[in-house]
Amino acid sequence: MSSVPRHLTLRQSVALVWRTLRSMRTALALLFLLALGSVVGSLVPQIPNSPDRVARFQADHPLLGRFYQHAGFFDVFGSWWFVLIMALLLVSLVACLVPRTRASIRNVRQKPLHAREIDAFPQYAERTVRAEVPEAIATSQRVLRRRMFRVSRAEDALAADKGALRELGSLVFHWALLLLLIGSVYGKGTGFTGKALVVEGESWTDGAANYDGTIRAGRFFDGDFTGVGLTLHSFEATYRANGTPMDFVSHVDLLDPGGTVARSADVRVNHPAVFGGLRFFQFGFGYAPVIEIREGDRLLYAGPVPFAHQAPPEGVPELALPWDGIVKVPSVTPGLGIQLTLWPDSGAFLQFQQTGEPVPMLRADHPILFFTTWKGPLVDPSPRSLDTSVMQEGRKGALGEGQTCSLSTTKCWGPGEGTPEADELTISFPSIRQYSIFQVSRDRGVPIVLLAAILVLLGLLPALYTSRRKVWVRAEPNGEGTVLKVGGFALQRKPQFEEEFTKLIAEIERATTERIGAS
Amino acid sequence: MTSLQWARISNDTFNAAIFAYLPAMLASFAYLAYRRRPLLLVARVAAVAGLGAHLVSIVTRGLAAGHVPWGTMFEYSSLLAFLVVLAALVLVEGVYKVTTITGFAIAFSVLTMAIAATTRINTPAAPLVPALDSYWIKIHVVAAILGSSLFALGGGVLTILYLVKDGRERRETAALAAESPAPILGASLDLSDPPHFAPGADEAVGSLAQSSRRRGILPPSAVIDRMAYRTIAFAFPIWTFAVIAGAIWAQQSWGRYWGWDPKETWSFITWVIYAGYLHARATSGWRGRGAAVIALVGFASLLVTYYVVNLWIVGLHTYAGTG
Numbered sequence: 001m002s003s004v005p006r007h008l009t010l011r012q013s014v015a016l017v018w019r020t021l022r023s024m025r026t027a028l029a030l031l032f033l034l035a036l037g038s039v040v041g042s043l044v045p046q047i048p049n050s051p052d053r054v055a056r057f058q059a060d061h062p063l064l065g066r067f068y069q070h071a072g073f074f075d076v077f078g079s080w081w082f083v084l085i086m087a088l089l090l091v092s093l094v095a096c097l098v099p100r101t102r103a104s105i106r107n108v109r110q111k112p113l114h115a116r117e118i119d120a121f122p123q124y125a126e127r128t129v130r131a132e133v134p135e136a137i138a139t140s141q142r143v144l145r146r147r148m149f150r151v152s153r154a155e156d157a158l159a160a161d162k163g164a165l166r167e168l169g170s171l172v173f174h175w176a177l178l179l180l181l182i183g184s185v186y187g188k189g190t191g192f193t194g195k196a197l198v199v200e201g202e203s204w205t206d207g208a209a210n211y212d213g214t215i216r217a218g219r220f221f222d223g224d225f226t227g228v229g230l231t232l233h234s235f236e237a238t239y240r241a242n243g244t245p246m247d248f249v250s251h252v253d254l255l256d257p258g259g260t261v262a263r264s265a266d267v268r269v270n271h272p273a274v275f276g277g278l279r280f281f282q283f284g285f286g287y288a289p290v291i292e293i294r295e296g297d298r299l300l301y302a303g304p305v306p307f308a309h310q311a312p313p314e315g316v317p318e319l320a321l322p323w324d325g326i327v328k329v330p331s332v333t334p335g336l337g338i339q340l341t342l343w344p345d346s347g348a349f350l351q352f353q354q355t356g357e358p359v360p361m362l363r364a365d366h367p368i369l370f371f372t373t374w375k376g377p378l379v380d381p382s383p384r385s386l387d388t389s390v391m392q393e394g395r396k397g398a399l400g401e402g403q404t405c406s407l408s409t410t411k412c413w414g415p416g417e418g419t420p421e422a423d424e425l426t427i428s429f430p431s432i433r434q435y436s437i438f439q440v441s442r443d444r445g446v447p448i449v450l451l452a453a454i455l456v457l458l459g460l461l462p463a464l465y466t467s468r469r470k471v472w473v474r475a476e477p478n479g480e481g482t483v484l485k486v487g488g489f490a491l492q493r494k495p496q497f498e499e500e501f502t503k504l505i506a507e508i509e510r511a512t513t514e515r516i517g518a519s
Numbered sequence: 520m521t522s523l524q525w526a527r528i529s530n531d532t533f534n535a536a537i538f539a540y541l542p543a544m545l546a547s548f549a550y551l552a553y554r555r556r557p558l559l560l561v562a563r564v565a566a567v568a569g570l571g572a573h574l575v576s577i578v579t580r581g582l583a584a585g586h587v588p589w590g591t592m593f594e595y596s597s598l599l600a601f602l603v604v605l606a607a608l609v610l611v612e613g614v615y616k617v618t619t620i621t622g623f624a625i626a627f628s629v630l631t632m633a634i635a636a637t638t639r640i641n642t643p644a645a646p647l648v649p650a651l652d653s654y655w656i657k658i659h660v661v662a663a664i665l666g667s668s669l670f671a672l673g674g675g676v677l678t679i680l681y682l683v684k685d686g687r688e689r690r691e692t693a694a695l696a697a698e699s700p701a702p703i704l705g706a707s708l709d710l711s712d713p714p715h716f717a718p719g720a721d722e723a724v725g726s727l728a729q730s731s732r733r734r735g736i737l738p739p740s741a742v743i744d745r746m747a748y749r750t751i752a753f754a755f756p757i758w759t760f761a762v763i764a765g766a767i768w769a770q771q772s773w774g775r776y777w778g779w780d781p782k783e784t785w786s787f788i789t790w791v792i793y794a795g796y797l798h799a800r801a802t803s804g805w806r807g808r809g810a811a812v813i814a815l816v817g818f819a820s821l822l823v824t825y826y827v828v829n830l831w832i833v834g835l836h837t838y839a840g841t842g
């Protein structure tokens with residue numbers, strides 16, 4: 001009965017989807033969905049930013065946690081629905097941009113079109129000037145050209161327009177958004193981020209096994225590490241009198257894949273070193289006391305051990321906390337583990353003991369090292385943690401820099417003093433060093449993203465602040481002179497155009513009159 | 520002079536600025552109600568005096584802290600309030616020649632300053648930590664504050680006034696239309712398209728407004744709407760630039776230009792909403808009230824970006840001990 005077809009043909013459906021995608025309303029709706037999704041991402045803890053908070057949330061709210069998990073709320077910006085919104089917005093963007101760009105190119109090529117009824121435009125004026133028609137037209141053309149209009153001339157009429165920059169800017173802006181997204185997806189997809197922990201005096205090489213903790217790699221990461229490296233000569237932390245940090249700097253040599261020094265560099269906060277396509281950022285630092293374990297004269301273990309902080313309790317400055325470290329000696333049966341606690345500044349430690357007030361330790365000054373020994377199987381494979389549940393606690397003690405202690409009697413002595421028994425286990429603390437943690441990342445998309453961001457800004461300015469306007473002139477002979485009919489309109493900034501139009505008329509009138517006066 | 524002395528001067532001039540803004544605001548509101556020129560003069564003199572004291576407060580704060588005076592939230596708030604008053608005087612009174620709404624902008628600024636002075640935002644002047652001691656962060660913050668102040672003026676103060684005035688005009692138009700015979704030259708009024716007024720008009724003009732029983736005390740809604748749009752269009756590229764500068768800083772100091780942390784996320788949300796506003800202005804059916812509502816949502820998002828993220832969401836991280 002109805003003449004409307006029940007089913008759309010495939011072609012019609014595609015056309016409908018395309019039309020919908022091209023509409024400004026769709027773009028508006030997608031922009032709001034994007035904002036809404038981001039709100040969720042900022043309120044719910046996110047796995048990439050704070051995995052511990054996510055775990056805690058799931059423990060506290062099991063049911064809601066399960067729902068969030070399935071909805072992708074714990075990783076909004078990587079969830080299928082957020083990516084879908086982005087993708088739809090991109091398709092919509094392209095669907096808008098292709099026809100707009102084509103139309104814009106056509107417009108630029110085409111001369112301004114002549115109008116038939118000039119007096120129908122919002123701005124209109126008539127002036128009678130004492131000049132012949134060709135002369136009046138030529139003068140008007142000159143005035144319009146001087147005002148940067150594009151002019152197309154007929155025998156007794158002009159058509160002029162100005163402000164193509166607005167459309168151009170808008171196109172540049174929108175295309176640049178697309179480029180920005182492409183650049184960031186490319187860079188993140190093929191790049192990675194990891195942490196490198198390097199002790200003073202030691203070297204590090206870019207290789208899969210040498211990163212501290214996990215490497216966060218993009219989906220298309222090809223796994224080709226560069227083999228470049230660095231040697232950390234020294235790390236310096238400087239503080240102001242009130243204990244707030246002033247500067248953190250690592251003095252490094254950057255190494256070619258062959259291991260030869262390419263150049264030296266200072267890596268500080270906000271001043272990364274760029275080398276071999278990698279960026280090295282100053283990320284963290286800590287103490288690495290050199291520890292030696294001996295059985296009689298036989299060296300069982302030697303090397304700097306990186307120590308770390310626990311998270312500080314509320315209101316306690318992080319640097320007031322002692323540092324913790326682990327040494328494992330598997331060659332002793334059934335296994336020996338030593339838990340170590342370092343107070344870099346013994347003065348601060350004593351003051352804390354006396355007053356109970358935590359004192360920030362800004363530099364190493366007569367450090368003291370406390371130790372607790374554990375005997376038993378070393379079941380935890382990680383070098384930084386010790387599973388003491390299957391071990392038996394042994395002796396505890398403390399030693400200063402340069403000292404050696406017996407692990408069985410806990411008696412200590414200075415360099416060259418004591419003589420341990422042949423099978424006696426001893427711990428020595430010959431010196432203290434620092435380590436530096438570098439965040440190492442590769443993102444090949446950065447130059448693209450930067451270029452896109454610049455284009456976004458450059459496009460935005462004319463897109464928002466210029467306006468498109470058109471002017472038509474027709475000259476008709478009238479007894480001894482010519483009647484100039486001038487009409488015009490602006491697509492944007494109409495009040496400003498009214499002023500501009502008034503000035504334009506005055507200028508045309510003046511120019512034609514002057515010409516007469518001169519001849 | 521010592522840091523402490525500078526800090527004292529800064530505090531005193533901060534209070535002086537509030538005590539100049541208050542009479543400026545009152546005189547401005549009184550002018551709105553009674554339209555006596557001397558009131559306008561008093562409002563302007565007091566506002567300019569307040570701006571002067573405020574400027575001294577900002578500069579001395581920087582001298583006390585030993586860095587640019589936009590390193591803490593108290594300093595952002597102070598600068599933001601300063602810029603809102605300045606923008607109201609320069610843009611609205613200077614460029615658009617509208618004298619009746621400066622009081623609302625000053626009220627916003629006084630509120631911002633009072634919140635900054637009486638809550639935990641108020642921290643003493645102190646040096647910056649290394650991560651904040653960067654060229655880009657300084658540029659980023661100053662652009663973000665400038666953008667925020669213009670969004671607050673355009674998307675907040677002006678948009679609210681627009682909605683109020685537009686609502687009143689609609690009611691008046693409806694009331695007039697209900698009267699029979701039709702009052703103006705026998706023509707019927709098109710309710711869906713309220714009349715537009717001459718640009719720059721301050722006093723209510725046009726036959727409709729004059730024939731209505733109560734003269735409007737605000738400029739015609741079309742005038743406020745245009746000012747709101749211009750101010751937001753002014754702010755948008757500045758905000759865009761601020762986000763880009765922030766990303767450059769993040770790249771330098773953390774090795775990634777974008778990581779969706781709460782601050783980044785909310786400045787993105789605000790940006791997207793105002794992009795939506797600019798689109799809505801170009802979409803039929805969304806001009807006027809629809810676009811204004813979007814601008815208000817953008818203003819709410821700005822407030823969240825500024826207060827909620829800085830004081831609560833970021834604070835949650837430290838509470839959870841993920842440091």
Ligand code: HEM
Nearest residue numbers: 022023024027089092093096170177463464794797798801
């Ligand atoms: C990716 C998200 C987008 C953002 C952030 C965005 C942002 C903007 C901004 C800020 C403007 C104002 C500048 C100007 O007037 O040129 C604008 C204008 C415009 N946008 Fe978008 N846009 C987006 C996507 C789109 C899409 C998908 C379409 C297609 C429907 C579109 C079509 C337009 C058009 C036609 C204008 C010109 C409006 C005018 O001349 O007043 N945009 N856009």
